[in-house]
Amino acid sequence: MAEEQTKETRLGSVKDMLRSPLRTIEAVRQDRYKSLKVRIFFTVGTLAGVPLLIVTAVCFFWLHAVLVDDFSSHLRWQMEHARAGLEYFLSDRISSLRYLASAHPYASLVNPQSLREIFQKRKQEFPELIDLEVVNADGLQISYAGPYSEKGKNHAQQDWFVRAKVHGVAVSQVFPGDRDLLHYVVAVRQYVPERDSFWILKASIDVETLNRFVAEIGLTERDDAFLIAGTDMLQTHSRFHGAVFQRVAMPSLSQQRGFTLMKYKDEVSGNVILGATRVSGSPWTLVAFMKPTTLERIFTMLKREILAVYLIIVFVAIGVWMNYRTTHSIVNRIRDTEKAREEAITHSEHSAKLASIGRLATGVAHEINNPLAIINEKAGLIKDLFEMYPESSGCQREFLPLVNAISESVNRCRTITHRLLGFARRMDISIEPINVNDVVREVVGFLERELAVRNIRLELNLDENIPQIESDRGLLQQVFLNIANNAIDAVSDGGEIVVSSMPENGSGLKVVIRDNGAGIPKEVLKHIFEPFFTTKQKGKGTGLGLSLSYGIIKRLGGTIEVDSFVDKGTAFTITLPLAAELDRSVQ
Template identity: 35%
Template sequence: MAQETNNTEKKSQGTGPGTKLLIGEFLNYRRIWLLSFVLTAAFAIIPVIFFAVLDYNLTQRSLENDAEARASRLASNTWRSLAFFLDERKNALNYVVQSNSFEQLENTPQLTEILDFLHESFGGFTDIGIIDATGVQKAYAGPHGLAGRNYKDQQWFKDTMTHGISVSDVFLGFRNVPHISIALRHTTPDNTYFIIRATIEHQLPKILSEVKTSGNGDAFLINARGVLQTPSHYFGNVLEKANIALPLATEQTRTMRITLENRQDLIAAFRHIPDTPFILVVLKSQKEIMSPWHHSQVTLIQYLGISISVVLLWIWAVTTYFVRRLQLLDRKRSKYFHMAEYENKMASIGRLAAGVAHEINNPLAIINEKAGLIKDMAHFKEELKKDTRLLETVDVILASVKRCSRITRQLLSFGRQTQTAPVPLILKSVLDEVLVFLIKEAQLKNIFIDIDVPDDLPQVVGNRGKLQQVLLNIVNNAFAAMPKDGRLSVSAQKTDDPFVRLDIRDSGCGISPENLKHIFEPFFSTKTNQGGTGLGLSITYGLVQELGGRINVESKVNEGTTFIIYLPTTTQKEE
C-alpha cells in the first residue's frame, strides 16, 4: 500500500550569498548548522590560537633574550679573565723594571734568572728582552736567539715609545711564530729610555679553549681590522681575515645575531678588551640554544591540536543537538499547522455536507408528500386502484426518497461530529458511514470490499469524528495503492485486553522495508510529485493515539499492506 511519507527537508539549490535560509515551508538546516558551527568554532578557536601564538612568540622571544644574556655574561666573564691575565703580566714587567737597574737587566744571565722567576711565579712568558731607545735589543733571554735585533720599524716599538706601554696584535715577527708582545718604556735616572719587552705565544688560545660555549659554540679574539688573533671554529686560523661585522668600540658587551654563509644562525657577544687591540667574540648556535624550545614547541602544537579537536567536537555535538531540536520544533509547528488546516477543511466539508443535506431534504419532503398523496388517492378511486403500474411507480418513488433521506442523514451525522468527550461507538456503524462516501470510487476501480465485523463485537469508546477520519485516511490510501480489480478486506475481532483489533488489508503495491520504518513520520512521502503532503498517516497516527489506541503496519512489496488498529473498549487513562 502506498504510504503517505514525509516530504523530507528540501536541500538548498545554491550556495551563493543569495541563497535563502527558508526553502518552502522548512528552514535550510544544513546551512544553519554550517553557519552555527563555523561561527561558534571561529569565536571559540580564534582566541585560543591567538593566545597560543602570542604565548609562543613571547616564550620564544624570552628564550632568545635569555640566550643573548647568557652569551653576554659569558663574554663579560671571559674578557675579565683575559684582562686580568694581561694586567698581571704588565705588573710583573713593571715590578722587574722597577727593582732592577738597566745594567742588571742588560746582563744576560741576570735576565735569564728573571725569566725563570717569571715562569715560576706567573707563567705564560715565552721570552724577555731589553731594547734601547734606538730599537736595538741589548739583552735577550729565551729560546729564539733574538739578541741584537733592531725593532725600530715594528709597530709595537712605535706604540710603546709613544704611549709608554703597549700590547701588540698577534704577529709573526722575526721568529715566524704567532705571538703577542707586552712592552713597557722605562726612564733611567740619567733621562735615557729603554724598553723591557716580553712575548706570549700560546696562552691566549689556551685560556679561550677553557671557555664553556657548549655544543657548536665558539670563543676567539679578533682585532679591529677583522684579523683573527686566536683560532676560530667558524672563521679559520690565526691571522686569517674573518668576514664578520664588528660593532663600534664601547665599554659594554654588545650582542647581535649573525648568519653565516651556510645559513647557520648564531648569537654573537662582542667585548672590547681595554688597553689592547683585542675584541673578544663569543658565538653560540641559536639552533642548539633553542633546541629544547623546539621540542617543547612540538608538544605545544600537539596539545593545541588536541584542544582544538576537543573544542570542535564539542561544538559539533552541541550545534547538531540544537539544530536537530530546531528542526523537530519546526516540523511539529508545520505538522500542527497542517493538522489545523486539515481540521478546518474537514469542518468546512462537514458544514457544506450538512447544508447540502438540508437543502435536499426540503424537496425530498415535498416529493415524499406528493407521492404519498398519489398513493392515498389511488385507494379512493377505483380506476386508479386497478392501475398496478401507477402503484408500482409510487412505491419506487417512496423507496428512492427513503434512500435519499438515509444518505442525507448520514451526511448530517458526518458533518456534526463535534463531541469531545469519548462515547461508546458501534464500529460497524462508523465503518458503514465512511464506506458510503467511497463506494462510488470502489465501483469505478472495480475494487471488491470484504467486511467481516461481527455484530456482537464490543462497542469501542472514542470520538466519532476522529474515528471516521482515521478510517477515511487509511481506506483512501488503500484505494490509491490498488489498481483496478483490487481487494480491500476489513475485519475486526475482540482481544484478551480491553481493545478491539481492526485489520484493514489491501492488495496494493506494498511498502519497501526502508520506507516502512518512516511511514508515520510527518512530511515523509513517496508521492510528493503527485501532490502528497506526507501528513495523512502522521495525522492518522496522532488521532489513534488521541483515541487511546495504537496502530501498526505490515507490508510486503507487490503483495499488499495491512494496517492493524487497536481501539479501546473502555476509557483509557492518559499517562
C-alpha cells in the first residue's frame, strides 16, 4: 500500500513539474519586450514633444486670455449701447407724456372723445402704445382711451401710482394686469397749483418694445440676454432660463448705476461671461450670459499658422513613427532569437521529462503485468480442473462464473496496462477494415454503468450507411473513450450526450460527440490539446487524454475540431479518411 502511494506521489510530482512551463515563459517574455518598446517610444516622445507642447500650451492660454478680454470688452460695448437705447426710449416716452399733459387742457384730456383722438394719433406714431388713462390724485380713473372698456378703476395701491405721486414720473415692472397682456406703465404727474392738487397721465406699452432692445445685443445661439426686475425676476423672455416672471439664479449685483462684468458658472449655460447694467429711470437690470467661443476665434485668426503647426506635427509624428518602427524591428529580432533558443531548450527538457514519465509508466505496467499473469494462470487452472472433474465439487455451478469474472477482470487490466505502455513508447499501428459504428457501440458499452449511476442520457444517432474505413480499431477506441469520458465529466447528473456518425462528401466520415455541459471558455479552448493541460480538479485528470487523442487522429490522417459555448455545451468533431494515411511525423 505504501509503495503504491509512493508511485502516485512521484507521478503527481512529475506532472506538476511539467504543467504549463511554456505559457509562463511566453507571458514573461511578451511583457518584457512590450515594456522595452513602450519605454523607448515614450523616451523619444518626451525628449522631442514635451518642449513643443509646453510652448504651445503657454501660447494657447495667453491667446485664450486675450480673447476672453476681447469678448468681455465687446459684450460691455454692446450692452451699454442697448442700455443707452432703452434709456433714450423711456426718456422719449416720458417727454412725450409730459408734452401731452402740458399741451392739452385738463378738460380736454378728461373728455373721452378728445382723449381718444389724441390716443389714435399717438398710436400711429408708436404702435406699441396700448392705451392712455387720466388718473386723479386719489388714484381713480377719470378718462380712458384704448381697446378695452375700463371705467372707474382705482390705481391707488399700484406701485407705479405711488412712485409717480412722489417722484413725478414712474416706470413700472412688466405685469399682465386684468387683461392678461404683458405690458408696463409709464406715468407722469401734472401739478395743478390753483387747486393745490395733481393728476396723472398714464400710458400702457407692450412688452415687445423691451424685447426689441434686448435683441440688439449681438448674441449667438449659445448666448442669452434678458431684463430682470429686482434681483432675479425675468421681465423679458430668456432663451435658456424660461418665460417672464420666472426666477433666475443670479449672483448678487450692485444696484448702483454702472456695469458689472464677471466670470460666472450658470446652472443652465455652464461657464459664461456675465454682464449686467442698471437701466436708469426704470426698475430693470439688463443681463447677458455669453459663452466665449475662444477656440473658434483662435482657429479663425490663425488658419495659416495652424496649418503650418499641423505640418510640423505631421513631420514629427512621421519621425517618431519611423523611430518606433526601427525600434520595433530590432526588438522583434532579439525576441525571435531568444524565443527560438528558449523553445529549443524547453523542447529538450520537455522531451527528457516525457521520457522519464515513459520509463516510469513502463515500470508500473510491467510490475502490474507480472501478478496479473499469475492470477490469470491460476484462474485458468481452476477452470480446467472444474471442467476435467465436474463431479468433484457440488459448487461448480457457483464457482465457475466467479472464475470467468476473474479472467475478464485480468483481461481488462491487461488492456489498461497495454494503453499505459502505449503512452510510454510509440505503438505499432494495426490497420484493418473497421465499421466505426461498431467501435462507438463498444465504447458505449464500457461506459453504460457510469451513465446509469449518474442518470446521464446517451443518444446514438449513427448512420448505418456510412462507409467502412481502414484504420486502427484500438486507437480509435482510445480516442472515443477519452472524449466520451470528458463529456461525462462535463455534464451534471441527468445531463445529455449525443454521439452521431455521418458520411463526409464521399472522402470519409465524421463522428460528433456533443454534450450539454458547462462548456469551455474561449481563453481555455486554445490550450485543451496541450500536454498536461487540464481544468479538472487536482487528482481527477492528467491533462494527457485530449493531447494523445489529437496525436492519434493526426497519425491516422484525420482531423479533430472542437466547438464550445459556455453554459451551452461542447462538440468534438472527428473526421476520418476512408483509408488511414499515416503521418509518421506525429509521435
